Structures are given as structure tokens and as C-alpha cells.
Amino acid sequence: MARLLVVDDELNMRRILGAILRGDGHDLVEAASVDEARRAFASSPFDLVVTDQRLADGDGLSLLASCREVDPTVPVVLITAYATVELAVDAMRQGAFDVVPKPFVPEAVRAVVTRACERTELLRENERLRGQVRRLAGSQELVGDGPEMGKLRALIARVAPTGATVLVSGETGTGKELVARAIHAASGRAGRPFVAVNCAGLSETLLESELFGHERGAFTGADRPRQGVFEAAHLGTLFLDEAGEMSLGLQAKLLRVLTNGEVVRVGATVPRHVDVRIIAATNRDLQQRVRDGLFREDLYYRLAVVPIAVPPLRSRRGDIAGLVEHFLALVAGDLKVAPRSVSPAAMAKLVAYDFPGNIRELRNLIERAAILAAGPRIEPEDVPLAAAGSPPAGGDGAGIERLVAELPDPLDLPAVIGAVEDALIRRALAAAGGVQAEAARRLGVSRSHLAYKLKTKGGGPASA
Ligand SMILES: Nc1ncnc2c1ncn2[C@@H]1O[C@H](COP(=O)(O)OP(=O)(O)OP(=O)(O)O)[C@@H](O)[C@H]1O
Ligand SMILES: [Mg+2]
Known part of the structure; x- marks a missing residue:
């Protein structure tokens, strides 16, 4: 009233x-x-x-x-x-x-x-x-004045109108999806759907039906026909996130769709024509996966018509200040409060940090600081960082060697492995702001695997 x-x-x-x-x-x-x-x-x-x-x-x-x-x-x-x-x-x-x-x-x-x-x-x-x-428009904006972002923007502008298939690669949280959306928005397909699908974390059967759809009765539980993302993205753009995680079987099916522009729903015989632009993303070295026999070479070349590499945040530290301001303004808009400022000391701490979680980590950090900071200014203690400059775990042989060198000998192997696992899970959950799906991605495991770990460890880290 x-x-x-x-x-x-x-x-x-x-x-x-x-x-x-x-x-x-x-x-x-x-x-x-x-x-x-x-x-x-x-x-x-x-x-x-x-x-x-x-x-x-x-x-x-x-x-x-x-x-x-x-x-x-x-x-x-x-x-x-x-x-x-x-x-x-x-x-x-x-x-x-x-x-x-x-x-x-x-x-x-x-x-x-x-x-x-x-x-x-x-x-x-x-x-x-x-x-x-x-x-929303603000949160879709690609911020950064440095030369790397300049090159990236120029590349996006050049490739967008061509309709070419693009493979966006980069570490987690570098903005691969944002780049894909920017390409779509600058293309002739802008008014049409942009559909994103994550190829990791789904079983092969579920991902196949997610991609291509299914007919009624195609498998148990398929009680009605369903359109896949290829059909949903007709005339628009389909974003295949973490494309490197697809099984070899599905890679073959995907290659067929890309070659002849027709999808066959699971359980169907008649193909449907689709006109879809593909943008794929990966945080893995796909060429290495090709060499390891885990990714089809022919599919790789189909996807990587135009490869775009998004650099990690630590190699473009000049963008950090602008990004901090951008995220502060976004939270202020959401919370309807005046944007906070950042003290020079806090900014220096941020610029020196390596950000293994890249821009997503920075964004989470700033949002949390903007909400929790005691005063109007964000101070160094408001931005708690994982040991600054620590090497990203996994894949880094030297990092593992250093870690091992610090452990006692003899030791209780299962206990040490359990403790390392606990610590890594806690770190990932903290960096992901408690979001399990995101923590699972940071850890390179499926969401269900992480959920299982949390359950079996009981009393483990609190999570959302
Ligand atoms: N240049 C940028 N300017 C502003 N915001 C950005 C920029 N790059 C990334 N972001 C923001 O950072 C977050 C992570 O970006 P995005 O989801 O695109 O990363 P990603 O590379 O797809 O990550 P992942 O590999 O984990 O899927 C998003 O909130 C996004 O809006
Ligand atoms: Mg992504």
C-alpha cells in the first residue's frame, strides 16, 4: 500500500x-x-x-x-x-x-x-x-589499460565479426568467459543467445545429452525430449568451457557436429541443422594433452582456428589498481553504499601478490574487504592473502620439491597426505568464498569428488 x-x-x-x-x-x-x-x-x-x-x-x-x-x-x-x-x-x-x-x-x-x-x-x-x-553491463566490462589488455581487446575486435572458432586459454580466473562474452557481444550474433556449458564435472552420458539433447526414452529418466545447448545456441554462440576435459568419445561426436553442422539428439536418428559459433576455453595446455593422447589433434585444430591466450594477472600487475577500483564500484552499486577507498599500503600489498586465482581471486578479495573493512578505507589487514609469492601448488615440480624438503623423515605418509589435502581444500574453499563448485575447480577435481571428501573428512572445513 x-x-x-x-x-x-x-x-x-x-x-x-x-x-x-x-x-x-x-x-x-x-x-x-x-x-x-x-x-x-x-x-x-x-x-x-x-x-x-x-x-x-x-x-x-x-x-x-x-x-x-x-x-x-x-x-x-x-x-x-x-x-x-x-x-x-x-x-x-x-x-x-x-x-x-x-x-x-x-x-x-x-x-x-x-x-x-x-x-x-x-x-x-x-x-x-x-x-x-x-x-550487469559494468560487470561484463573488460577492465585494464596495460599493453596486454590492449592487445587482447584489439584481437577480440578483429576476430569477433568473422565468426571464426576461437580457443581461449589461460589460468583459472583470468577472464576467459568474459573474453568469450565480449567476442559474442561484438559479433553479428550479439542479439542471439550466448549459451555456456561446462564440459568438466558431468559424466560422459550427461554431457552428451547436455550438448546434443535427447529424445524421450533415450535413457532411464529421459521422460521427455530435451533440446541440447547446440540447438539452444542456434544462430548465436556456444561457449564450451573447460573443453579439454571432454572424453575422447565425446570429442569424436563434437568433431562430427563441427564438421557438418548437424546434431543428433541422443536416441534420435534424424539430424538437426544448427548454425552456431563455437568459442572454447581451457585452463590446460591442450597441445600437451594432444601429445599425451588425451585430446584429438583434429579437434584441436578445429577449435584453435584463432587461439587467444589470456595472460595471468601477475604478468600484468599494472592492471590491478584499475581492477580494484572497478570491483569496489560494482560492490558499492550492489550494496548501495559509497565506494570505499584503498590505502596505499593495502594497494602495494595487492600489487605485490601473485594471485594464483587471478582476477576472480582479486574480485572475491575486494568484495569481502569492502563488506568487512572496519573503516572507510581498506587497509592491509583487510586483505588477508595466502603467503605472498608462494608458488602455485601442483604441476610445479620445484614447488613440490621445496615442500617435500621441509617434511620430517621418517614420517606417517597417510597422515601427511591427509593433512596436505585438508590444507589445500581449506585454502581453495577460502579463495572461492566457500562456493564448493568453484573450490572444486581450483583443486582440479569434480564437485562430487570434493563433496565426498568433505563428507568423509567430517567436521572438515565449513562450506556453502
Ligand atoms: N579484464 C577484466 N576486467 C574486469 N573483470 C574481469 C576481467 N577479467 C575477469 N574479470 C572477472 O573475474 C571473474 C573471473 O572471470 P572469468 O569467469 O571470465 O574467468 P575464467 O578464466 O573463465 O575462469 P575459470 O578458468 O575459473 O573458469 C569474473 O567475475 C569476471 O567478471
Ligand atoms: Mg570460466
């Missing part, structure tokens, strides 16, 4: 309007003069103003003008015993919502108030959505 300001110098009139509108559940504030109404309007927000035109100290139209200065969207309804065509025209021109002639029947007042409230509701909803769109 709405909050209304009712203005009339006759007590009797305010009582009648009050009875009608309070009866409809509205919340009313009454004012007996223009001056009283102005003060009420300035001190708290209203959804609607209903005012008599002739008042002892002025008129409804001048009140309308001053209300509009405070809140340009507020509807003002004039009530008058002198309803002339001139007054009506004048009132409308000045932005009145409607003019109700006196004497009126209760229904007339109710109807106009209901319409006005609906309009206010729509205007505010519209404003809220606009804000959301602005924030």
Missing part, C-alpha cells in the same frame, strides 16, 4: 478523503496548508500527493512544482471545485497526474489514486531494472 500526502485546508474534506483512502489500506499524512505540505514532503518520501487547488496560503499547482523539485516522479492529483478546461490543461501541462472535480464520488478518487500508484510502481521498477542492467 502507498504512502499518501493529503492536502486540504478544510478539516471536513481531509476527513472524507482520509476515510476513503485509509479504508483502501493507504498510509496517510494530512496537511492543512501549502507550507505544511512542503515541509512534510521534504522530510520523508511519498508515493502520491492529493491536493486541493485553492488553499489559504497558495495553490495546488505551486505545491506540485515544489514536490517535483524534490521527487520528479511523484504523481500529484489536484482536487478542485473550480474545474475549468483552462485549469485542467494548465495542470496537465505542469505535470499533474489528474484533476478530480468537486464534488466527487469516492469511486472517482479511489480509481485515480490506484492508477497513480501503479504508475509510480512501474517507474520505480523501471529505475531498479535500469540500475541492474547498468551493473
